[in-house]
Amino acid sequence: MSPNGKSFVTSVGTEVSTSWIHDNSGEHQISSEGETGRFVVQGTRDKFSKVGTFSSDGKKFYFLMVNGRTTGTELWVKELATGKLEPVLPGYSMEEYSVSRDGKQIAFSSTDPGGLPSLWVAPTDHRSSPRHIVSSVVEDRPFFLPDGDLLFRASEGGSLFLYRMHADGSDRRKISPIIDLASVSPDGRWAVVNAPDENEDHTYAMFALPVEGGSRVKLCVNICTPVWDAGGEFMFMNFYLQDNPNTYALPIRRGSALPDLPSTVITGIEDLKKLKSAVVIPHIVHSVFSLSLYSYTTHDLHRNLYRIPLQ
Numbered sequence: 001m002s003p004n005g006k007s008f009v010t011s012v013g014t015e016v017s018t019s020w021i022h023d024n025s026g027e028h029q030i031s032s033e034g035e036t037g038r039f040v041v042q043g044t045r046d047k048f049s050k051v052g053t054f055s056s057d058g059k060k061f062y063f064l065m066v067n068g069r070t071t072g073t074e075l076w077v078k079e080l081a082t083g084k085l086e087p088v089l090p091g092y093s094m095e096e097y098s099v100s101r102d103g104k105q106i107a108f109s110s111t112d113p114g115g116l117p118s119l120w121v122a123p124t125d126h127r128s129s130p131r132h133i134v135s136s137v138v139e140d141r142p143f144f145l146p147d148g149d150l151l152f153r154a155s156e157g158g159s160l161f162l163y164r165m166h167a168d169g170s171d172r173r174k175i176s177p178i179i180d181l182a183s184v185s186p187d188g189r190w191a192v193v194n195a196p197d198e199n200e201d202h203t204y205a206m207f208a209l210p211v212e213g214g215s216r217v218k219l220c221v222n223i224c225t226p227v228w229d230a231g232g233e234f235m236f237m238n239f240y241l242q243d244n245p246n247t248y249a250l251p252i253r254r255g256s257a258l259p260d261l262p263s264t265v266i267t268g269i270e271d272l273k274k275l276k277s278a279v280v281i282p283h284i285v286h287s288v289f290s291l292s293l294y295s296y297t298t299h300d301l302h303r304n305l306y307r308i309p310l311q
Contacts (some may be wrong), residue, residue, distance in 0.1 A: 008057065011138045018298050019296070020296055022295070022296065030061065030075065031063070031085055048293055053099060054289040054293070054295075060078065062077050063077075070097070072111075074092065075108065089122055092110065094130070097109075100167075105144070107142035108120050108122070117140040119133040119135070119140070119142055121150075133168075135167040138154065143181065143184045145164075146285060151163070158219065160178055180193065181194055182194065183227040183228065184227050185208075185229065187232060188211060190210060192226050195207050205219075205265070206219045206221070217261075220267070222268060225286070227285075233290075235252060236250075236281070236294075239269055246280050246283070247284060248281075262274070283296035284297070
């Protein structure tokens with residue numbers, strides 16, 4: 001407030017997110033045509049959007065972008081060798097997506113005017129329109145399995161569950177109660193989920209849940225983000241809300257899709273630093289093809305001061 005009480009000064013800021021790809025030749029901005037790397041909140045279920053994913057052969061990068069042409073985020077693909085950019089499903093807004101192993105199908109969730117998400121499946125060759133998978137419950141977080149089935153999250157009776165079904169919506173099978181579905185191993189054997197924890201010290205934890213049944217494995221607590229590389233050689237882990245801009249790559253144990261974990265639960269960056277086998281990557285990585293090919297997002301905050309007169 002000014003001394004004479006006739007005006008006050010305020011600060012207005014905007015956060016700009018930019019996604020990058022790291023490869024053997026350095027760092028490359030994914031696109032300058034719009035904003036990438038957004039944090040998504042839907043209703044009471046906060047979650048990080050899947051900013052981008054590499055194709056199974058590492059030649060393409062799929063990503064969500066806001067560019068003003070479509071309300072919300074639209075899916076684009078970049079040819080890594082040529083830099084060519086194009087929309088995958090022009091005009092379709094989505095919050096999450098998954099690309100099939102052969103690159104021929106996209107599964108995605110889209111929110112209706114009432115604010116409720118549901119699942120869609122579309123061919124990437126545009127020979128037919130996206131197909132809505134009709135359901136009586138709210139469904140989102142789709143992930144393709146190697147055999148073409150989908151893992152997804154469903155809200156049922158006030159609770160959230162991990163489900164599996166064929167890509168046409170048939171043969172639905174309930175797997176386990178969860179809070180969120182974060183990633184799936186390349187072999188399709190494990191899903192990383194956020195789920196209630198029996199430990200009274202932690203209400204929720206991130207678990208590796210066997211898709212075909214069996215005992216789950218606790219990976220970490222707090223807001224950690226375990227994901228695999230495309231070849232299933234490493235699990236990459238970081239903590240978004242802790243002051244350390246690094247990701248730690250944990251080698252996968254031979255004959256398993258999981259790394260060797262410490263005897264005590266991983267609660268933060270300091271626990272990851274103690275793992276002698278971990279490889280440190282100096283970014284918060286969100287999609288990985290290999291140790292030398294991954295994507296990450298930077299966030300820049302721009303602020304300006306404004307004097308507001310009082311009438």
